[in-house]
Amino acid sequence: MYFATYLEDGKEKVGILTNDSNKIIALTSILGDNTPKTLVDFIADCNEETLNKVKGFIENNEESIEEAVGLDTVKICAPIPQPKRNVICLGLNYKDHVEESKRTLGKQIQMPEAPVYFGKMASDIIGPMDDVNSHAGITTEIDYEVELAVIIGKEGINIPINEVEDYIFGYSILNDLSARDLQKKHAQWIKGKSLDTFTAMGPYIVHKSQLPMPVHLNLSCKVNDEIRQNSNTNNLIFDIPYIISNLSKGMTLKAGDIIATGTPAGVGMGFNPPKYLKSGDVVTCSIEKIGELVNKIK
Structure with missing residues (x-):
């Protein structure tokens, strides 16, 4: 469904x-x-x-x-245009992305021993074929990140790993757009991750019955005609059952919560020189059995 x-x-x-x-x-x-x-x-x-x-x-x-x-x-439109809470994101959750981040940002980036969580303010999520505001004069380093998004189906706290699937409604594609210069300037990520139109999601939420555990899906991101990211969710450092169970320890997850599970290598900042997005670029995020999420940089 x-x-x-x-x-x-x-x-x-x-x-x-x-x-x-x-x-x-x-x-x-x-x-x-x-x-x-x-x-x-x-x-x-x-x-x-x-x-x-x-x-x-x-x-x-x-x-x-x-x-x-x-x-x-x-x-x-985005399946959840106005989420009730911030999007919960994972950073550094693919080994190859950790390695490219280490090359780009230096020795302070290490293989995580625990999930790296952060919040992304997204009161208005854009959907397929919607434009991304380039925010000229505010940022010059816009990056893309294709991610599998997990949508929580019912409220839960302290969820055992073997019961996680019971709390999932389904899955979607999320592009965690990021202003890298703002991330570096402010040290924390919320500003660089939360500019208006910097969360894109869609085209659909696929019910979990279509994608039973374990969820192993090919995912990729293309900018114009160039494939930049190409991986599979079986390369997640922390898999979906672990993420949901760990997040829920002492923290109630609610129906409709969106959890972005991280992005693989191939982001713009990982190239030498970097390949940041510019006005007119078309970004296509694809995940097997879910579809394509296409957005243009305005």
């Missing part, structure tokens, strides 16, 4: 793709007028009965869903 937030005739809706992935149908057409208005609220209210009803409707009415509309007639 592929869930999406989209605009149809200027109205924001929450929907699910048909099995052929060519059309989308509003969840209100399946669940009725009491359906939550946003995807993050749907995730919070969702239960097995609701999911089975949605799945059964799609499978049993594939050829005759009159309410379904073509993807080419709507605007796909």
Whole structure:
């Protein structure tokens, strides 16, 4: 099941793709007028009965869903355009990215013995085909980072590793755009990671039933026609069960929380000379079985 937030005739809706992935149908057409208005609220209210009803409707009415509309007639948005909390991110979670960061930033970068967590302020997340503001005069070193995002499905604290999948709703693609000069200037990462439009996500949230544990997915990032990043999530230093369990120790995770699991080698700052993004560049982040997230630097 592929869930999406989209605009149809200027109205924001929450929907699910048909099995052929060519059309989308509003969840209100399946669940009725009491359906939550946003995807993050749907995730919070969702239960097995609701999911089975949605799945059964799609499978049993594939050829005759009159309410379904073509993807080419709507605007796909970020699946969670306004998250209720900051995005939780992991830094230095691929070995090859640690090594390139060490070459670029020096000996202070070491292989982490524990996950490196930080928050990314993202009150408005941009979606597929949305422009990234280059913030001329504020930064000249804009970088890209393709990441697998995990979306929490229900509230939990002190979650055992063997129960982590029960607390996951699904997965998406996230581009953790970063102003490297601001990161270096301010020593901490929140400013350089949190400029407006510097969080891109989409195109869909893929339900966990489509991607059972362990989640081993190819991921890549292309700038214009050049592949910059190319790896697989099985190269994560700290895997998804460990991340979720460790994060939840003493800290409540809530339905709709977005956790970005880190980026592999190939970021712009890792090249010599660096290959930072410039106005007009098109960035394509891809993850196997999820899709493509395309954004242009304005």
